[in-house]
Amino acid sequence: MAVKIRNSCGEQPTGHVDRVKSMMRKLDESLLSHLAPFAGLTRDEIREILDQASTQRFNAGESIFDEGAVAERFFLLLDGYVRVVRITDGGDHVTVLHIPSGQLFGIASALGHTNYPATSIAVSESITLAWPMRLWSDFEARYEGFSTATQRAVGKRMTDMHDRFVEMATQQVEQRVANALLRLINQMGRKTDQGIEVDFPITRQDLSQMTGTTLHTVSRLLSAWEKSGIVESRRKHIVVSRPQELVLKGKPGAQH
Amino acid sequence: MAVKIRNSCGEQPTGHVDRVKSMMRKLDESLLSHLAPFAGLTRDEIREILDQASTQRFNAGESIFDEGAVAERFFLLLDGYVRVVRITDGGDHVTVLHIPSGQLFGIASALGHTNYPATSIAVSESITLAWPMRLWSDFEARYEGFSTATQRAVGKRMTDMHDRFVEMATQQVEQRVANALLRLINQMGRKTDQGIEVDFPITRQDLSQMTGTTLHTVSRLLSAWEKSGIVESRRKHIVVSRPQELVLKGKPGAQH
DNA sequence: CCCGAAGTTTGCGAAATCGCAAAGTGCTGC
DNA sequence: GCAGCACTTTGCGATTTCGCAAACTTCGGG
Numbered sequence: 263m264a265v266k267i268r269n270s271c272g273e274q275p276t277g278h279v280d281r282v283k284s285m286m287r288k289l290d291e292s293l294l295s296h297l298a299p300f301a302g303l304t305r306d307e308i309r310e311i312l313d314q315a316s317t318q319r320f321n322a323g324e325s326i327f328d329e330g331a332v333a334e335r336f337f338l339l340l341d342g343y344v345r346v347v348r349i350t351d352g353g354d355h356v357t358v359l360h361i362p363s364g365q366l367f368g369i370a371s372a373l374g375h376t377n378y379p380a381t382s383i384a385v386s387e388s389i390t391l392a393w394p395m396r397l398w399s400d401f402e403a404r405y406e407g408f409s410t411a412t413q414r415a416v417g418k419r420m421t422d423m424h425d426r427f428v429e430m431a432t433q434q435v436e437q438r439v440a441n442a443l444l445r446l447i448n449q450m451g452r453k454t455d456q457g458i459e460v461d462f463p464i465t466r467q468d469l470s471q472m473t474g475t476t477l478h479t480v481s482r483l484l485s486a487w488e489k490s491g492i493v494e495s496r497r498k499h500i501v502v503s504r505p506q507e508l509v510l511k512g513k514p515g516a517q518h
Numbered sequence: 519m520a521v522k523i524r525n526s527c528g529e530q531p532t533g534h535v536d537r538v539k540s541m542m543r544k545l546d547e548s549l550l551s552h553l554a555p556f557a558g559l560t561r562d563e564i565r566e567i568l569d570q571a572s573t574q575r576f577n578a579g580e581s582i583f584d585e586g587a588v589a590e591r592f593f594l595l596l597d598g599y600v601r602v603v604r605i606t607d608g609g610d611h612v613t614v615l616h617i618p619s620g621q622l623f624g625i626a627s628a629l630g631h632t633n634y635p636a637t638s639i640a641v642s643e644s645i646t647l648a649w650p651m652r653l654w655s656d657f658e659a660r661y662e663g664f665s666t667a668t669q670r671a672v673g674k675r676m677t678d679m680h681d682r683f684v685e686m687a688t689q690q691v692e693q694r695v696a697n698a699l700l701r702l703i704n705q706m707g708r709k710t711d712q713g714i715e716v717d718f719p720i721t722r723q724d725l726s727q728m729t730g731t732t733l734h735t736v737s738r739l740l741s742a743w744e745k746s747g748i749v750e751s752r753r754k755h756i757v758v759s760r761p762q763e764l765v766l767k768g769k770p771g772a773q774h
Numbered sequence: 775c776c777c778g779a780a781g782t783t784t785g786c787g788a789a790a791t792c793g794c795a796a797a798g799t800g801c802t803g804c
Numbered sequence: 805g806c807a808g809c810a811c812t813t814t815g816c817g818a819t820t821t822c823g824c825a826a827a828c829t830t831c832g833g834g
Contacts, residue, residue, distance in 0.1 A: 348680060352770050354688045358680055373673025374666065379680065410630065416672065417629025423679050424604060424614055424635065430686045431730030432610045435791070465811065474687030476792065481813060497800060497811060514608050691821070721781065732822065737783060753781060753830055 289317065289391075293340065297364050299411040307405060315391040320384035322463065326368070329381045333370035335392040339363045342388025343450060343462045346380045347471070357472040359419060360385075362450050371398040372412050386462040430474055433514060438473040439483050440512035443493075447502050456494055457503035465498055487511070545573065545647075549596065553620050555667040563661060571647040576640035578719065582624070585637045589626035591648040595619045598644025599706060599718045602636045603727070613728040615675060616641075618706050627654040628668050642718040686730055689770060694729040695739050696768035699749075703758050712750055713759035721754055743767070 289312045294300040300308060315338075320326055326337065329348065344361040358380055361367045370378055393401075402409040429438055443460075451458040466484065467477040484500070487493045492508050494501045502508055545568045550556040556564060571594075576582055582593065585604060600617040614636055617623045626634055649657075658665040685694055699716075707714040722740065723733040740756070743749045748764050750757045758764055 348684050350684060350688050352688065356684045356687045358683065372669065373676055374670030375673055375677075379677050413628065414630030416676070417631055420629055420672070420676060420679070421631075421635050423676070423683065427614065427679065427683050427686065428604050428606060428612045430683065431612045431727075432606050432608065466813095467811085471687075477812085478793080478814090479791065481811095485813070495812095722783095723781080733782085734784090734823080735821065737781095741783070751782095 289315070294338075297338075298415070299366060299408050300405070301411070302407050303405055311393075311401075311405070312391075314397060315393055318390050318392060320388045320390065322384055322386050322388075324384050326382040326384060326388075326390065327378050329378055331378050333368065333376060333378050333395050335368065336366060336371065336395055336398060337368045337382075338366050338391040340389040340391060343385045344388060345383050345385045345468075347383060348380050355471045356474070357468070358423075360446070360450060363388075366412060366415065368392075369398070369412060369416075371395055372416055385464075385468075435473065435475045435479055436483055437512050437514060439469060439475065439480055440508050442469060442472045443500065443502065444505065444508055444512060446500075447505065451502075454501060457501045458505060459499060459501040463498040464500060545571070550594075553594075554671070555622060555664050556661070557667070558663050559661055567649075567657075567661070568647075570653060571649050574646050574648060576644045576646065578640055578642050578644075580640050582638040582640060582644075582646065583634050585634060587634050589624065589632060589634050589651050591624065592622060592627065592651055592654060593624045593638075594622050594647040596645040596647060599641045600644060601639050601641045601724075603639060604636045611727050612730070613724070615678075616702070616706060619644075622668060622671065624648075625654070625668065625672075627651055628672055641720075641724075691729065691731045691735055692739055693768050693770060695725060695731065695736055696764050698725060698728045699756065699758065700761065700764055700768060702756075703761065707758075710757060713757045714761060715755060715757040719754040720756060 291305050291308045291312065294308050294311065295303070295305075300311065303311075317340075320342070326344065327333075327335075339361050341363050343363070344367060345357055346359040346361065346367070348356050348358055350356065361382075368378060368382060370376065373379075402412075429441060433441070446460045446464070447458040450461045452461040453459075465477070466480040470477045470480045473480070484493060484495055487508070488495060490507070492502065492504045492511070494503055547561050547564045547568065550564050550567065551559070551561075556567065559567075573596075576598070582600065583589075583591075595617050597619050599619070600623060601613055602615040602617065602623070604612050604614055606612065617638075624634060624638060626632065629635075658668075685697060689697070702716045702720070703714040706717045708717040709715075721733070722736040726733045726736045729736070740749060740751055743764070744751060746763070748758065748760045748767070750759055
């Protein structure tokens with residue numbers, strides 16, 4: 263095994279950039295072949311799909327599309343992470359959803375929409391493929407399983423949303439934050455020596471926007487958890503060292 | 519204009535029962551022809567669809583299907599109202615959604631599910647049509663527009679859900695309850711002399727389960743609003759007499 | 775006609791969470 | 805190497821909302 267190069271505190275492993283560069287050079291069929299919406303398609307079909315796609319790179323913090331804009335394109339996240347947010351009249355940001363790489367997003371057509379219902383922002387450097395939205399119905403008609411796979415994806419997001427809604431309606435802040443963090447490390451976590459780390463830069467404010475609380479309260483909770491040895495955190499980094507104990511915090515009736 | 523017969527306080531108008539009876543007798547093509555999923559289909563197609571359906575009647579409070587059960591059938595609500603709830607480990611009930619008549623529900627297949635993700639309960643006497651779930655893909659394939667219409671319906675429920683999530687994350691209880699009540703009278707309201715009444719029996723507890731609060735708090739809010747002349751309520755009945763003022767209560771920064 | 779169940783109201787103290795303020799800390803660019 | 809900005813921490817009082825308790829009201833059934 264290669265010796266790990268420790269880069270200046272908290273950067274993505276060097277592998278990332280290389281991967282990105284290679285993606286930008288050529289679009290390999292194998293990029294898509296193992297993803298649910300394209301599983302089972304022939305090499306030629308995938309080639310066809312790739313040839314119609316445009317690649318794009320986004321820096322962390324860059325917006326990919328904005329709420330209300332006409333939905334001209336739909337996207338596949340090849341690498342990185344994307345956050346979907348809604349902004350209220352009062353200016354509050356609420357994070358509706360996180361997209362890990364490999365998933366479609368901005369799929370307004372799958373929901374019968376002509377405009378994007380929310381804003382998408384890259385939370386770490388991200389690479390996307392994008393297709394003109396008019397191809398959506400072609401894809402559904404032409405490619406076996408595409409439609410089913412996207413339905414399933416929509417269904418999953420729907421039930422996730424319900425889960426979070428129920429959580430918001432019934433649990434208190436500590437439980438909500440604990441569960442949000444657990445979801446993050448489950449779906450977008452990276453193993454480290456000290457535990458599982460959220461795989462993109464994340465602030466207290468970000469967490470508060472996912473859970474409907476304030477950055478202050480999140481800070482207090484993380485401090486408390488850090489004292490109990492459940493998490494370790496640095497600026498924009500959160501490592502969960504004892505996930506099982508965090509699970510307890512996420513359940514109603516947990517001890518304090 | 520006919521003189522309105524005032525029936526014993528708060529019952530459904532007599533027309534309801536008659537309508538129900540006539541539905542039970544024969545299934546008329548006109549029942550479906552104006553509903554989005556079936557719009558534009560021929561008389562014969564609708565006949566075909568109706569012939570495969572089974573009709574069922576539910577009393578208020580009766581469960582139509584339960585969370586987790588294998589999704590054997592999908593439903594169309596012909597008359598009445600249905601509430602979709604999730605029940606937490608802690609036993610809390612959270613209302614995810616209300617279905618007005620004319621809409622499909624229990625459409626797990628549209629979301630790629632094999633089991634119902636939530637429980638459905640009739641909140642007033644309700645009549646449903648139901649089809650075996652295996653027909654879902656037939657319907658999608660055979661009937662022009664069915665698929666699109668259901669996608670749109672799913673999309674609408676998705677954005678509604680997002681809206682409510684954002685609301686839950688950012689607004690305080692009074693605003694949430696005000697908005698919930700406004701949605702109820704907009705979508706399932708009935709005009710009366712005193713204002714707009716929620717068209718099915720609804721308790722403080724029900725409202726609290728829609729908004730993530732307690733029946734006590736809802737009671738206090740309704741009492742206050744009643745004092746200001748915004749609503750009038752009797753046991754299980756809520757009439758909004760001044761909707762515009764309720765809209766103000768639903769906005770952040772409203773005066774008290 | 776009365777009784778019991780279900781739904782509603784209200785008071786009051788307790789708890790959770792916020793909001794504001796101020797200070798600390800780490801990172802980046804120059 | 806330093807300045808400035810972004811992010812974080814923490815204290816404390818204010819506010820919202822809950823939780824519990826008790827009484828009241830309405831309705832339907834026997």
